[in-house]
Amino acid sequence: MKLKPAALIALALVAAVMVVVRTDVPALADDGRYSAEIRRTEYGIPHISAKDYGGLGFGYGYAFAQDNLCVLASWVVTLRGERSRYFGPQAKSDEPVRPVANLVSDVYYKSVADSGVVARLLARRAPLGPTDELRRLVDGYVAGYNRYLERTGVANLPDPTCRGKAWVGPITATDIWNNLLDLSRMTGIGGMKEYVVGEAAAEGPERRPAAGSNAWALGRRATRDGHGMVLADPHFPWNGIRRFYQVQLTIPGVLDVSGGSLYGTPVVQIGHNATMAWTHTVSHAQRFTLYQLDLVDRTSYRVDGRTEPMGRQEVQVTLQDGTVVDHLLHTSRYGPVLAAGQTGKVAYALADANAGNLRAADEWLAMARARDLTQLRAAQSTYQGMPFVHTLATDAGGSAYFADTSMVPHVTDAQAERCGKPSPIPGLEEYVLDGSTSACLWGRDRDAVVPGIFGPASRPRLTRADYVANSNNTFWMTNPSAPLTGYPRVFGKARTELEPRPRVSLDMIAQRRSGADGLGAPGFTLETLQATVQGKRNHTFELMRSDLPALCRDSTLTTSAGKRVDVREACRTLREWNGRATLDGQGAILWREFFQRLGRPTKPGEPVYSPWRVPFDPERPVATPRGLKSDDPVVRLALADAVAAFQAGGIPLTLTPGQAQHYSSIPIPGCTEGEGCFDRVRMRGALGADGRYPEVDTGSTFMMAVELTPAGPRTRTILTYSLSADPSSPHHTDQTVLFSRGQWVTERFTEAEIAADPKLRTSTVSG
Incomplete structure (x- = not known):
C-alpha cells in the first residue's frame, strides 16, 4: 500500500549516493572482551573505572542499563523509525521536547538512517569524524548495555515499563551515533520534523526550546577564598531521553571526570575534573536558515540562472498491521524542501549548521581531560562541535570564561539584509535567504573546521577575574561591567531587554558580592553559593x-x-x-x-x-x-x-x-x-479545579556547585528527578525528596571519599 506524500520534503545534506546503515550488528571490542569496576555510592551514583576507553564505555553502558534501560530502548525504536510498527502511527512519539505523531517521527528518522550521513561521518578522520578513543567508548557502551540485557533477559527486566516488550532488544553502535547526531540537531532540523514531513501545525513552531539553563563561572575576585567556582543549573526535560544521568568516569592517569551525562551518550556534558569545571546554557543564536527556492517546476529550481534538479528519497515505514507506507522526499543543495509556503513559483529549503555534526562528543571528552582553561579553549577550537550551547568554565587559577562556541550559520548582517526574504512560517525568527543566487550561500572563516559556520575568533567570548553568567540571555550581559557588542545578529541581539530570569541571576550575584543578601560577609563560598541559588x-x-x-x-x-x-x-x-x-x-x-x-x-x-x-x-x-x-x-x-x-x-x-x-x-x-x-519549573497545563497543576515536566535538572580548592574540588550536587526512571528502583525519587527540601548531595570524587561511603557497593563487570 502506498500513500501520496504530504509534501515535497527531504533530509539535510543528503548525498547523491545513498548508503543504508545497518542497525543489527552489536559492537565488539578488538579482543572481544571488556572489563570495568562499578562502585555505587549514596543515591546509587555510579563511579566507573577501567584501564581503557572500551572498558570504561562497557562499565558505563552496563550501569546505565541497570537504571534506565527502558528509556533508551524506547528511544532506539524512535531512532530506527519503528514507532508506528510497535505503537501505532497516530500515537505521540517519546520525544521529550516536542512530541510528534509516530508516523512523522518515523519518516524523519528513516530519512536520517537511509541518507547514510552517519556512515559518511564515521568514515572521516578526526576532528571531522570521531576519534579512536570515542569510537572505543561508544563500542564499549553498547556492549555493556547489551551484556546487562543478555544477563537479565527482557522478560525479567525490573522496570515494568518495558518488561517483556517485543520492542526491547540489543542496541548497536549506529544507534548511539544516531543519538549523538540527533542531540546536535535538537534545536535545528530536529525541532522542525513536521515541516520536513509536511504535517506542521498551522500556528507555527514553538521557537523557544523547552531546554534552558542557568550558569555561573565565578573567578578569584568573586569568591571569598579566591578559588574558582562553577554553578551548573541546566533546565532540561524531566522525562525521556534528554534527562541527565550522574556519573564519574575514570581511566587512571588518563581521565577522571564527574558530572551529568545525557541519556544514551557515553560522555559527561556538564562536570568537573580535579582542576577545572564547566557547564552550558542554551544559546538562542540561530542554528539554521531557510532558503527561498526559485522553482522551475515541482522538482527543480534555479541557482545563478541554471536549473538544478531536486534529489529524491523514498522512505518506507511499517505500520502495526504490516502495511508499508511510502513517503517521497526531495532535497535541495541547501537541505530538505519544506511543505510550508510552497506555491507554483517558490518553495523553501532548510539548511542546518548541525546537520552533519558528530564532533560534540569528542569535544566534551577533550574538555573532560583539560587541566585548565587554556586546554579547554584548545579542545573547543579543535573540534568546534558545541551544537547549541554557551560554555562557562573556571579553573584552579580562578579565571572565569564564557564563550558562544556553538554552531551558528555564517551570515553577516550585510548578507542578511541583502539576501533576506519574508518567512513562510508564522513566528519563525530565523533568517530566510535568497536561494536563487550563490551569493547568498553561508560564508566561511579560515579558522572554521567546516565551511558555513563562524570560526572561533569570530564568536562572542569573555574571560574575567570576577564572574561570567548566563541564563539564556544573549551574550550582551554576560557581565554588566563588560557588555559584549559588535557581533552579527545571527548570534543574538545586543542592547535588548533582559527577561526577568537573567535579571534576577545578575542581581543575586551582585547582592552576594556586596553582602546585601543577608548571607554574611561579601563573596561566595560553597555554602553561600548553595543558599543563593535556592532562594x-x-x-x-x-x-x-x-x-x-x-x-x-x-x-x-x-x-x-x-x-x-x-x-x-x-x-x-x-x-x-x-x-x-x-x-x-x-x-x-x-x-x-x-x-x-x-x-x-x-x-x-x-x-x-x-x-x-x-x-x-x-x-x-x-x-x-x-x-x-x-x-x-x-x-x-x-x-x-x-x-x-x-x-x-x-x-x-x-x-x-x-x-x-x-x-x-x-x-x-x-x-x-x-x-x-532562577531555578524555574514548568508544567504543561493550567491550574486545575483541585488546586493542582499537571506534573512538573521541565526545570532544574542536574544542579552542581563546585569549588576548585588547592586540595581538590569540593562539590555539591542534586539530580532533581533522581538517578533512575524505573518506578521500582530505590533511586527513582530519593534525590527528588532532597530537592523538595532544598538539600544537596555531597559528591564523592577522590578515592578516599568513595571508599569512606558506608553504603558503598562494588562490582566488576566483563564481557
Missing part, C-alpha cells in the same frame, strides 16, 4: 510589589465577564507574602495566576501587553523595566479575573507551591520562567 526569589513580584497598594485601593474590581469580585483577601495575601516560591509560600500561586494574565493579548491579533510602569532603558538594562501600571484597566482586570478563578474553583488564595506543584507525588518548590524565577 526561590520571584523577581517580577520584587520589581512590582511597591505598586500593589495602589492596585488594591478599591476593595472590589470587575472581571472580564462583568462580575464584581472582592479582592481584599487577595491583596492581603500578596502583601504578607515574602516573594519567595518556597513550598509554604502563601501568595506564590496567586501571583502567578495574576501575572500570567498580564501578558495575554486583550484581543485576538493584538500584541502582548506590557505591564511595566518604567519601560526598558538600554542604558540601565539590569534595573529596567520595573514597576506595575497599577491604575491601568488591563492590570485591574487581570487581578479580578485571577481572584474569580480561585473563587470559582473553591481554591484558597493562600495556595502554596507545595500544594499545587508535584512530581511523582512529591511537592516541588519554585515558579515559572515568565515570573523571573
Whole structure:
C-alpha cells in the first residue's frame, strides 16, 4: 500500500549516493572482551573505572542499563523509525521536547538512517569524524548495555515499563551515533520534523526550546577564598531521553571526570575534573536558515540562472498491521524542501549548521581531560562541535570564561539584509535567504573546521577575574561591567531587554558580592553559593510589589465577564507574602495566576501587553523595566479575573507551591520562567479545579556547585528527578525528596571519599 506524500520534503545534506546503515550488528571490542569496576555510592551514583576507553564505555553502558534501560530502548525504536510498527502511527512519539505523531517521527528518522550521513561521518578522520578513543567508548557502551540485557533477559527486566516488550532488544553502535547526531540537531532540523514531513501545525513552531539553563563561572575576585567556582543549573526535560544521568568516569592517569551525562551518550556534558569545571546554557543564536527556492517546476529550481534538479528519497515505514507506507522526499543543495509556503513559483529549503555534526562528543571528552582553561579553549577550537550551547568554565587559577562556541550559520548582517526574504512560517525568527543566487550561500572563516559556520575568533567570548553568567540571555550581559557588542545578529541581539530570569541571576550575584543578601560577609563560598541559588526569589513580584497598594485601593474590581469580585483577601495575601516560591509560600500561586494574565493579548491579533510602569532603558538594562501600571484597566482586570478563578474553583488564595506543584507525588518548590524565577519549573497545563497543576515536566535538572580548592574540588550536587526512571528502583525519587527540601548531595570524587561511603557497593563487570 502506498500513500501520496504530504509534501515535497527531504533530509539535510543528503548525498547523491545513498548508503543504508545497518542497525543489527552489536559492537565488539578488538579482543572481544571488556572489563570495568562499578562502585555505587549514596543515591546509587555510579563511579566507573577501567584501564581503557572500551572498558570504561562497557562499565558505563552496563550501569546505565541497570537504571534506565527502558528509556533508551524506547528511544532506539524512535531512532530506527519503528514507532508506528510497535505503537501505532497516530500515537505521540517519546520525544521529550516536542512530541510528534509516530508516523512523522518515523519518516524523519528513516530519512536520517537511509541518507547514510552517519556512515559518511564515521568514515572521516578526526576532528571531522570521531576519534579512536570515542569510537572505543561508544563500542564499549553498547556492549555493556547489551551484556546487562543478555544477563537479565527482557522478560525479567525490573522496570515494568518495558518488561517483556517485543520492542526491547540489543542496541548497536549506529544507534548511539544516531543519538549523538540527533542531540546536535535538537534545536535545528530536529525541532522542525513536521515541516520536513509536511504535517506542521498551522500556528507555527514553538521557537523557544523547552531546554534552558542557568550558569555561573565565578573567578578569584568573586569568591571569598579566591578559588574558582562553577554553578551548573541546566533546565532540561524531566522525562525521556534528554534527562541527565550522574556519573564519574575514570581511566587512571588518563581521565577522571564527574558530572551529568545525557541519556544514551557515553560522555559527561556538564562536570568537573580535579582542576577545572564547566557547564552550558542554551544559546538562542540561530542554528539554521531557510532558503527561498526559485522553482522551475515541482522538482527543480534555479541557482545563478541554471536549473538544478531536486534529489529524491523514498522512505518506507511499517505500520502495526504490516502495511508499508511510502513517503517521497526531495532535497535541495541547501537541505530538505519544506511543505510550508510552497506555491507554483517558490518553495523553501532548510539548511542546518548541525546537520552533519558528530564532533560534540569528542569535544566534551577533550574538555573532560583539560587541566585548565587554556586546554579547554584548545579542545573547543579543535573540534568546534558545541551544537547549541554557551560554555562557562573556571579553573584552579580562578579565571572565569564564557564563550558562544556553538554552531551558528555564517551570515553577516550585510548578507542578511541583502539576501533576506519574508518567512513562510508564522513566528519563525530565523533568517530566510535568497536561494536563487550563490551569493547568498553561508560564508566561511579560515579558522572554521567546516565551511558555513563562524570560526572561533569570530564568536562572542569573555574571560574575567570576577564572574561570567548566563541564563539564556544573549551574550550582551554576560557581565554588566563588560557588555559584549559588535557581533552579527545571527548570534543574538545586543542592547535588548533582559527577561526577568537573567535579571534576577545578575542581581543575586551582585547582592552576594556586596553582602546585601543577608548571607554574611561579601563573596561566595560553597555554602553561600548553595543558599543563593535556592532562594526561590520571584523577581517580577520584587520589581512590582511597591505598586500593589495602589492596585488594591478599591476593595472590589470587575472581571472580564462583568462580575464584581472582592479582592481584599487577595491583596492581603500578596502583601504578607515574602516573594519567595518556597513550598509554604502563601501568595506564590496567586501571583502567578495574576501575572500570567498580564501578558495575554486583550484581543485576538493584538500584541502582548506590557505591564511595566518604567519601560526598558538600554542604558540601565539590569534595573529596567520595573514597576506595575497599577491604575491601568488591563492590570485591574487581570487581578479580578485571577481572584474569580480561585473563587470559582473553591481554591484558597493562600495556595502554596507545595500544594499545587508535584512530581511523582512529591511537592516541588519554585515558579515559572515568565515570573523571573532562577531555578524555574514548568508544567504543561493550567491550574486545575483541585488546586493542582499537571506534573512538573521541565526545570532544574542536574544542579552542581563546585569549588576548585588547592586540595581538590569540593562539590555539591542534586539530580532533581533522581538517578533512575524505573518506578521500582530505590533511586527513582530519593534525590527528588532532597530537592523538595532544598538539600544537596555531597559528591564523592577522590578515592578516599568513595571508599569512606558506608553504603558503598562494588562490582566488576566483563564481557
